[in-house]
Amino acid sequence: MTSPVLKRKSDLLTEHERHEIEHWLKRYPPEQKRSAVLAALRAVMHTDGYLSTAKMDAVADYLSLPPIAVYEVANFYSMYELDPQAAAKYSISICTNVSCMLCGSDQIVEHIEAKLGVKIGERTPDRKFFLKNEEECLAACASAPMMQVNHVYYTNLTPEKVDEILDGLE
Amino acid sequence: MSELITIEVNGKAYDVRPGQMLIEATDNLGIEVPRFCYHKHLSIAANCRMCLVEVEKMGKPLPACATPVAAGMKVWTQSEKAVDAQQAMMEFLLINHPLDCPICDQGGECELQDQAMTYGKVQSRYQEVKRVVLDPDIGPLIETEMTRCIQCTRCVRFGTEIAGIRELGGIGRGDRMAITTYVEQALQSELSGNIIDVCPVGALTAKPSRYTARAWEMIAHATVAAHDSVGSNIEVHTFDNKIVRVVPRENDTINQCWISDRDRFSYEGLNSSERVLKPLIKRDGEWQTVSWQEALAHTHELLTQLKPEQSTGLASANATLEELYLFQKVLQGLGVSQIEHRLRQVDAQATQVLPAVTWLGLPIEQISEQKLIILIGSDVRHEQPMLNHRIHLAQRLGAQVFALNMRQVAFNYPVEQLAVAPAQLSSLLQSVISGLSEQGLALPNDGSTLELIQRHDTQNWVQGLLAALAQAQGKVLVLLGNSAQEHPYYADLATLAQLLAQQLSGHLGFIPPQANSVGADWVTTLAPQDEVGKAVELNSELDTVVLLNVEPEYDTANPYLTLSRLRQAKQVIAITSFMSPALRDYATVILPCTPWAETSGTYVNAEGTWQFARAVTEPKGEARPAWKILRVIGHQLSVPECEYVNIEQISFELRRLVDKHPLTPPTIQPVTTLRISNESGLERIGEVQAYRVDNVVRRASALQALVPETKAHIHPNTATHLALMPDTLVTVRQGEASLSLPVWWDESLPENTVWIAGGTEASAQLGEAWGRIELRAGGKT
Missing domain, CATH: 1.10.10 (Arc Repressor Mutant, subunit A)
Structure with missing residues (x-):
């Protein structure tokens, strides 16, 4: 003692x-x-x-x-995660609100899901990526479609651009 | 008082007090405005929007609960615009509300139901799926059905503002917001049951009475609660001659609209299987059920053989005034002068120096007007929750609260607290008084001859006290709590408390422990003067003991000693409502009396208010009111003036006597020398657990589920010194009494103290609640 x-x-x-x-x-x-x-x-x-x-x-x-x-x-606040399954190095939020949807955000979601092998709301087994459930409008409509990785906004997305971004992340 | 202003409501002019909200004004004027989130004793949230009314020159309807009245304001509560808004709000609130009224306990007394009928539309346009909210388990007292919740947040605000502990909160947002504790746990507040009443819907209902009866089947009886010493006004709801539940009855001067959980849920104890339903006589060691006639004849026979000097009567201070009066009358008629109801008090000197009636010293309502309150030896929050509520109220209104205690009590508001081992409490108080006199606060004459000990640990506290005193405007109250009253040096503490009150030019008050403590004290003043203050000596030569609803294993200061003396006594006549294993052992005759709710009688509360509580149900079995039993016994023994026909006759007689013996501010004959404790070693702290205070509460199952397991609490440093790890077994010894208990590390205690709660199964096997105690590692062998 x-x-x-x-x-x-x-x-x-x-x-x-x-x-x-x-x-x-x-x-x-x-x-x-x-x-x-x-x-x-x-x-x-x-x-x-x-x-x-x-x-x-x-x-x-x-x-x-x-x-x-x-x-x-x-x-x-949705920025706080309460589920340990959401803890990952990179948390990805893909905007699927009206403007982004009209500019093809569904394709982006599909592409990322296929690329990472996880669905929205899931985390990759290596805990590198977490695909956050649909966020409300992230206020970047002028550059739709867009996504947010941790604190960084990526705009005017195409599947190729997404590949480039995600592959570039350590 | 500021000038009244004129407003116009529904076309009529009214003069109202400025500064209030519109809804307060309309409530006072008797104009109905619907509401859910507004509650007059809680802060304004304005989130239900049900109280929308039309106000002239305002584009949109305004919430009456958050709109201050203004001169010349024109308001319409039933105009097209107002009704439209109210109907829209009602429809909105009902969108997610389930239609389970037929199985909801709130059905029939539901604010939502009533207002939907009055202000709602016939049909809802909502056809989509309703949301479902999972129900957290918040303990044995309150049932949750959170799908019914309309998020008015009254329960959340009650927790913050009245209970003083915020346990419920709104989790999530928008249409997913739900009221919950988040981490599932039983509510800790001693006032938690009040959220059942403030809840306007059936989301929070009483768990013990769930699905027992519908609101319209019950009969409401206005009465007074018999556990707390404030005498909370309550309504008892019965169905089929059984109490279904207890709810508060509003009385602004006593309990406002709240009651403690103890007063609300203790009725369960009345239906305990331990109720004695027939008279019993012990013959050759065997208990026999007998008729009343036989039991009373036998009692008469026993009492005629009684030796007065070696006999005593012990009464519960929860008994009615009439019972206590007759108890005293009959025993004194037999020549017995040792009659006691202060069964936890041990200091023999206290009976000589204390006033005959130890009461609050001021009206309950005035506690909240004080600016400086000093508690001595008190866990007032658990001793007397409603008095604590008043202190909390005072604190919210700017008062500062100080406490000198024997452990760091968990208050539900900020308190400057010092805690020392029981033996040092007197010296702590002395040091405070001498510290204050050094700072120029003169000692009154009778205090100047006392030798006061000085200590270093009181300096900051005294400085804080002086700063608070400077802002107190003479509104100072010193209160002696239950622990101080049970202290072996109670007389010294009371003397010092009085000195302190005089130094601070404040009131002195006592926190009476039980429902009728003040009444029981007052009854003793009716006895012939030379017989007052004779301390009960429980020596080994006891002849006859008469008990009135007392369970000595829980209700006395030294259960071990009392029990062994009772076993040695020649005969024990117990007038009681409940059976217990100990009673079987020591009693000779058991006369079943009716407990509270089955008997009528007067209770005198902490502030000295007389309240008559009428019986609300028929007596169970053959149990009879104790005053009737005592009347017959007295009559049989030819005790003069025992011929009462009804309870009113006794009440009337007492009423007449009260004028001759009025309550006076409690004044203490100061002791001339202060005792110095030479205690070394471990001391026990043994205040009684809040839900173990009387024989009814001890049998109330839902409350009992909240009584924590009894452990030997010790400070980590003391534990380390004695090599005791948490949750290991330790043998606790007090003289001959010993017991195995798990150890618990507790930083709230002073070093070298052991806190074992009184009134518990464990403490029933131990000795003095406050006194020497030994600990030895390992269980009892």
Whole structure:
């Protein structure tokens, strides 16, 4: 029996995550720690690729929030993934909203599904790619069809261009 | 008071208070505006849009709950525009609502159903698939049927604002938004049952009474709850002479529109299989069921042989005023002067220095007006949830709350709390008082002779207190909680609490532990003066013990000692509603009395309000009201003035006496020397678990499912020192009493303390709730 100190839920957060949260906390008044919840969850997303309940509890503990307040935020924004199956190096969102659809986004979806061997909502076995379920309009209608890979927009897609983009990813 | 302003509603002019929302004004005027999300005790959400009304010069209809009244405002609640909006909203809310009213517990008392009838259209245009929401299991008290939820968020706001713990939330968004705990778990709030009432639909209903009866089949009886010491006003709903459920009855000065889970769900205990339904006599070690006649004749015979000096009467402070009065009268008629209802109090000195009636000292309502509240030895949240609600309310209105405790109590609002081992609580309080006097707050005369210990750990706390005092505008309240009252040095703590209250120019109050604690205290003031304050001595020479709804294994400060003394007593006459293995063992006669709800009687609540609770169901079996049993016993023994025809006669007699013995602000005869504890080693913390406080609650099955397994809680440092790992077995020893319990590491405790909750199966085998305790690794051999 070495350490008598009980573990806190926030002990789960990595050094990097804490650093990131602290960085954002500086921008808000001390009694408004809740304001940093989006940034905190984003930091966790970066390390884990998804938000586990344990990590959300850790964020809640760190920011002195009731856990449900963190669950609510995490469930509200589609950019946060809650399923461990969604954790991949590259998360691909293909816009299939009206403008993109009219410009052939269905073909792009078909092509990517065939190329990666997974359907929308699935992840490649090597955890490199995750095909995210249909996003709403990603606001790049002028350059439809388009897709978003992690934080980068790729526009005016053709099957060839998609091959080039995906093959170019490490 | 600001000037009234004039608004016009439906063509009529009204003078209303400015600053309020339109819906408050129309509610006060008796003009009906439909609503789901609005609740007068919760914040405004304006998300159901049901209360849309037409306001002049406004293009769109406005929600009455979020529109402040303005001078000259013209409002129409039933114009074409308003009705159109209301109908549209109703149709929209019903899009995803299932049509399962015939099997819904809310059916017949449903706000959605009622308003759909009044404000809805006959038909819905929606023909597509309705959504289905999975139901989380949120514990044994509340059933969820979340497909019925209309997302008004009243339950979510109740959690944040009233319960003080946010456990429910809206997960997801748009048409997929659902109210849930997300991680499935039982709600922790002691007020959780109120979300059943605030829920306007059948999404949250009472689990124990699910599918028992329809709303229109039940009979509602207005009465008073008999567990918390606030005397919450309730409505008991019965069906077929059985209680189906309990709901709050609004009383702004006592419980507003809420009640604690303990008061709501404890009725289940009344139907326990342990109810005693016929009188029983022990003959040659065998229990025999007998007629009342035989039982009373036998009791009479036993009581005529009673030796008064060696006899005692122990009564539950949950009994009615009439029962307690007759109990005292009959026993005193027999010459017995040792009668006690404060069965958890151990400090003999306390009876000499404390006022006869230890009550709240001010009206319950005024707690929320205080600006500085100091709790001494209290887990008020679990002791008295409704008083805690008032403190929470005060805190939300800007009050600061401080606490001196024997463990870090989990409050549901911010509290500046210091916690030390029980033996040190007195010195902590002394140090606070001397710290304050150093800062210029004069000690009253009677305190200046006391030698006060000074400690270092109180400095910051005292500074915080002084800062809070500067903003308190004289609205200061010092409250002594249940743990302080059970403390071996209660007299010292009370003396010091009074000093502190005087230093801060504040009120002093006590948190009465049980439904009729104040009433029971008051009854003792009716006894001849020389007999007041005689402490009950449970020595080995006990002759006769008369019990009134007391289970000594759970209800006394030292179960082990009390039980062994009762076993040695010559005879034990138990007037009780429930059987227990221990009772079989020590009792001589068992006279079945009716519990709360089957008996009428008066309860005096924490603030001294008398409330008469009428019986709502017929007595079970041959059980009889205790006052009738006592009347017959008294009559048989020729005790004078026991000839009552009905309960009203006793109530009337007591009513007359109350004028001669009115409640006065609790004042303590200060002790002249403070005791110094030389305790070393481990001390037990033994406050009673919230759902183990009386014999009815202990048998309420849904609440019992929430009682955690009893463990020996110790601080990790103490555990490390004693080499005790969590969940390993440890032998707990208090004198002769010993028991095996799992260990639990608990940082909320001071070092060298062991917290084993009182009133539990485990603590029934142990000794003093607050006192020495030993731990040894490994189970009992």
